[in-house]
Amino acid sequence: NAGVTQTPKFQVLKTGQSMTLQCAQDMNHNSMYWYRQDPGMGLRLIYYSASEGTTDKGEVPNGYNVSRLNKREFSLRLESAAPSQTSVYFCASTDRGLYNEQFFGPGTRLTVL
Amino acid sequence: QKEVEQNSGPLSVPEGAIASLNCTYSDRGSQSFFWYRQYSGKSPELIMSIYSNGDKEDGRFTAQLNKASQYVSLLIRDSQPSDSATYLCAVITNAGKSTFGDGTTLTVKP
Numbered sequence: 001n002a003g004v005t006q007t008p009k010f011q012v013l014k015t016g017q018s019m020t021l022q023c024a025q026d027m028n029h030n031s032m033y034w035y036r037q038d039p040g041m042g043l044r045l046i047y048y049s050a051s052e053g054t055t056d057k058g059e060v061p062n063g064y065n066v067s068r069l070n071k072r073e074f075s076l077r078l079e080s081a082a083p084s085q086t087s088v089y090f091c092a093s094t095d096r097g098l099y100n101e102q103f104f105g106p107g108t109r110l111t112v113l
Numbered sequence: 114q115k116e117v118e119q120n121s122g123p124l125s126v127p128e129g130a131i132a133s134l135n136c137t138y139s140d141r142g143s144q145s146f147f148w149y150r151q152y153s154g155k156s157p158e159l160i161m162s163i164y165s166n167g168d169k170e171d172g173r174f175t176a177q178l179n180k181a182s183q184y185v186s187l188l189i190r191d192s193q194p195s196d197s198a199t200y201l202c203a204v205i206t207n208a209g210k211s212t213f214g215d216g217t218t219l220t221v222k223p
Contacts, residue, residue: 033211102211
């Protein structure tokens, strides 16, 4: 099992460009999450999907959209990137509902110039 | 007040000592509590989970939860240089909301 995979690993964007971060898990988990982590800080929840077909805002949703494409895949879209969105983005998944430990992907390091 | 607060670091201990990491949370309805370890440039990995009051031990790691005091801690016994990392406390509220602390960086000196 690959666990949680994320693409791309690195990306540089110019202000105003758009892009989609991809996340997939092969553990048959129901719930998936997107976080951002700024230097010296913990993880801040952007959006989460408790189950296929549902998505909810987290702590810092502004400037982002998500799509739960199917049970395996959960994508994060930046419609018009801003320098404030420079960060490391982690996708995570969990089984047995929202109250259990999360398994993280390797992260995407995004720089917006 | 931040929803999840961890003791400010960095924390430095000698090899073989006990490292103590602390975390407080504000939502009294929180149900699930986790400690993750994150090496520099890597993703978080689960160290311990705890759901009920008391202690939970796993090898050199002990998690302690006190819901009345809204406090969760992680003790690392016989600390090793390989334990040097940032430790993240995570709390899941009754509504299923996931919140992380800012982390405490631990350095274990040989």
